[in-house]
Each structure stands twice: as structure tokens, then as C-alpha cells.
């Protein structure tokens with residue numbers, strides 16, 4: 509029974525992605541009672557709703573690890589509960605209830621737009637929303653997206669390749685152009701992901717892009733031959749193509765304007781040519797003033813994400829602001845939320861994972877960052893008195909949840925959902941099954 513082994517410290521971890529889950533594990537290992545609060549019904553964050561939908565083995569392994577964490581009786585789970593200024597509880601509400609520390613691990617689930625003219629046209633999307641769509645996260649799962657036949661993807665990271673994968677192998681569009689503001693040596697994607705789509709790559713176009721960019725790369729001491737080798741080394745182990753989609757890179761091009769037709773649909777993307785310069789110790793793109801139009805009908809931004817600015821914490825450079833001179837640094841990093849306008853730490857609030865540094869790395873990186881965040885909280889708790897009556901705080905919290913008049917998901921409900929989903933998968937002979945709406949999930953758990 510949770511109440512019998514209840515620790516004398518109570519911490520709210522907000523967001524049950526990899527950072528929040530692994531942070532909870534560390535806190536509970538140290539006898540802290542953790543209240544894990546999650547916006548989505550299902551825990552896992554981008555591990556559940558970001559990682560490409562057919563990576564069944566990877567997802568299964570992560571599910572197992574997450575389940576083991578949630579099996580710890582010192583961790584309570586409350587899903588379908590949004591925290592934030594416009595949420596079911598604000599940070600101030602949680603502080604007022606008596607939680608001794610709040611660890612914010614809500615990821616970077618805001619949308620990073622560049623503010624270009626035409627971003628509101630039909631056919632302009634942010635990759636995050638499409639990723640949520642094909643991974644069946646409500647409400648994105650049931651939203652309509654207008655994907656045409658010629659698609660420009662902005663960016664050269666792994667999210668760009670996940671998008672290309674979906675467009676080339678699932679939607680089988682005619683053309684996918686990766687528009688990259690820097691050169692071939694600055695691509696950020698991994699070979700593993702490129703293998704999924706490299707057979708669709710127009711190799712003649714790649715060659716001409718390498719020739720075109722070579723003098724510019726030379727000038728900053730780069731060898732495009734290495735970039736070409738990086739890309740072409742994936743060919744021998746590439747997945748067999750299943751579509752005629754033409755995929756190619758357009759390097760040294762920065763988007764400036766999305767053009768629309770009279771009905772509000774995308775009819776082209778204006779890009780500005782760039783060159784490479786060395787500045788502030790890195791190779792940067794410098795705009796040249798010359799512009800050209802790409803003939804596309806869809807534009808998808810794959811340029812990384814930023815945190816939700818409405819959450820209730822100050823934001824700088826796409827992430828929540830950290831104390832520049834932390835009291836409890838871990839690995840030399842600050843996990844303490846900070847108000848830069850008032851020049852003071854935000855009382856009892858810590859940040860970790862993609863909330864601390866947006867779009868930074870794989871699940872393993874988020875895990876480590878969550879663990880670090882938990883260690884910072886543990887150091888802070890050494891200075892906090894034991895709670896006299898943690899149960900009364902939990903009782904009050906549950907009472908307030910009831911007043912929300914909406915179903916709140918507990919660990920027992922998640923088990924039920926996992927069992928029913930496994931039955932559905934077995935019935936249909938699929939490796940996994942997911943409900944596409946909250947209503948279906950609630951019905952499967954007997955909650956509506």
C-alpha cells in the first residue's frame with residue numbers, strides 16, 4: 509500500500525516522457541513519493557508519439573522499461589491532466605498544495621515558426637504535428653492535413669528524414685526536396701535513418717549539388733567528398749524502394765516566403781541562396797540576396813521544436829530559462845528554473861529533458877537529463893524539512909482533481925488499456941495496436 513510506505517518528501521514530476529519517467533525512478537529509489545502528472549493519457553511522450561511508428565521493437569523495449577518504473581508503489585501516475593497557466597493546475601496551484609519540489613519535464617512541445625509570409629497557407633505544417641498524426645496522438649490523429657505531391661522539407665536532421673520516410677514510403681508523393689540552409693557537411697541526420705529512403709535519392713542531383721557547393725565548402729575548410737561518402741555509404745544496406753518518389757537535397761538555401769494561390773493553398777516556396785562563413789567558432793549560413801522559387805505544393809518545417817510558451821515559465825532560446833549560477837549543479841549544468849526579468853530563481857521549480865534543452869538528442873540523452881534533474885532535486889531536498897503529513901496534501905490534490913469533472917488516468921487504468929490494446933493487436937495480427945482518440949481509450953478503460 510502506497511500510504512504505508514509513503515516517504516516524507518513529496519515531489520511533483522510534470523510530464524511523463526523519458527525525462528520525467530527516469531527522473532521519477534531516481535527520486536523513488538531515494539524514498540521520495542513522486543506524483544507524476546501527464547497531459548496525455550499514455551505515458552512515454554515522444555518515445556510513444558514521436559519515434560517512427562513502425563519501430564515496434566524499440567517501442568516495446570521502452571514500454572517495458574516505463575512499466576517497470578510505474579510499478580514502483582512510490583510513484584503515482586495521473587494522466588489526462590494538463591499543468592500550466594491554462595491547464596488543470598498551474599505551478600502555483602501545485603506549490604500551494606505543498607509539493608516540496610516541482611520537476612518540469614514537459615518536453616519541447618510548442619511550435620517553432622520562423623515568421624515567414626505564407627506560413628498560414630493550407631499545406632504548410634510543422635513536422636511535430638504530422639509526427640503526432642501518424643503516431644496517433646489525439647487530437648492530431650484525427651486532424652486533416654493537406655499533403656500534396658511535391659513537398660519541401662526544411663532542415664537536415666533526423667526529423668526531416670522521418671518525414672521523408674513517411675512521404676516516400678507511405679504517402680508515395682512525387683517529389684521530396686530537403687531544403688538545407690548550410691552545406692552538405694552540416695547535415696545532422698544519422699546513417700541509420702537515411703537507409704530508409706536513400707534508394708529514392710536522385711544521385712545525379714546529389715553529384716551536381718556536391719559540385720556546386722564544393723568551392724563554398726572549400727573556403728571554410730570543408731571537404732564535400734566526406735559528406736558525399738557519408739551519404740553514399742548507406743546505399744549498400746538501404747531499404748528497397750517501394751515508390752518512385754524523387755528525393756533530393758537543395759543545399760545553401762534558406763526559406764523566405766511561402767507563395768499561395770487564390771484559394772489559400774501553397775503554390776511555391778521562395779528560398780534565398782546562402783554561402784558559408786566562419787563566425788563565433790562555427791560554420792554559419794550567410795544570405796546572399798538572390799532568390800528563387802521551388803515548385804512545391806507543401807512545406808513542412810523540420811527545424812526543431814521549442815517549449816510551450818504558455819506553460820508559465822520564462823522562455824529563452826526555445827527552452828525554459830535556467831539559473832545561470834545554480835545552487836545544485838549536476839555535471840556542471842543548471843536544472844533550476846529562473847526568472848531573468850526578476851533576476852531570481854523560481855521557487856522550488858526544476859527543469860530537465862527537452863524542457864531544459866529543446867530538441868536535444870535521443871531517448872538516452874533525455875533519460876540522463878531527467879536523472880540529472882532528479883539528482884538536483886535530491887540535493888535541494890536535503891535542505892527541506894520532512895513533511896509532517898504528506899497524506900493530507902495528496903488527499904487535497906485528489907479532491908481538487910475530482911472537481912475537474914474529467915477522467916483522470918491512474919496506473920490501474922493504464923494496465924487495463926495495455927491489456928485491451930494487446931488483445932486488439934492479437935486479433936488483427938498486428939505487432940501493436942493503438943486507439944486514435946481519447947474517447948476510444950477511455951471506453952477501453954471503462955471510464956466513459
Ligand SMILES: Cc1cc2nc3c(=O)[nH]c(=O)nc-3n(C[C@H](O)[C@H](O)[C@H](O)COP(=O)(O)OP(=O)(O)OC[C@H]3O[C@@H](n4cnc5c(N)ncnc54)[C@H](O)[C@@H]3O)c2cc1C
Pocket residue numbers: 522523524525526527528545546547548551552553554555558559560563589590591592595613614615616617639667670819860861862863868869870871872873874
Ligand atoms: C519525430 C521524432 C522522432 C524521434 N525518434 C527517436 C528515435 O527513433 N530514437 C530515439 O532514441 N529518440 C528519438 N527521438 C528523440 C526522443 O523522442 C526525445 O529525446 C525524448 O522523447 C525527449 O524526452 P522528454 O521527456 O524530454 O520530452 P517528451 O518526450 O516530449 O515528453 C514530454 C511529456 O510531457 C507531457 N506534457 C507536455 N505538456 C504538458 C503539460 N502542460 N502538462 C503535463 N504534461 C505535459 C507530454 O504529454 C509528454 O508525455 C525522436 C524525437 C522526435 C521529435
Ligand SMILES: NC(=O)c1ccc[n+]([C@@H]2O[C@H](COP(=O)([O-])OP(=O)(O)OC[C@H]3O[C@@H](n4cnc5c(N)ncnc54)[C@H](OP(=O)(O)O)[C@@H]3O)[C@@H](O)[C@H]2O)c1
Pocket residue numbers: 622662663664665666667668670689690694695696697698701762763810811812813867868869870
Ligand atoms: N530516428 C531517430 O533516431 C530520430 C528521429 C527524429 C529525431 N531524433 C533526434 O531528435 C533531436 C531533434 O531532431 P531534429 O531533426 O528536430 O533537430 P536537429 O537535428 O537539430 O535538426 C534541425 C535542422 O533544422 C535546421 N534549422 C534549424 N533552424 C532553421 C532555420 N531557421 N532555417 C532553416 N533551417 C533551420 C537545422 O539547420 P542548422 O544545422 O543550420 O541549424 C537542422 O538541419 C535530434 O537529436 C535527433 O537526432 C532522432
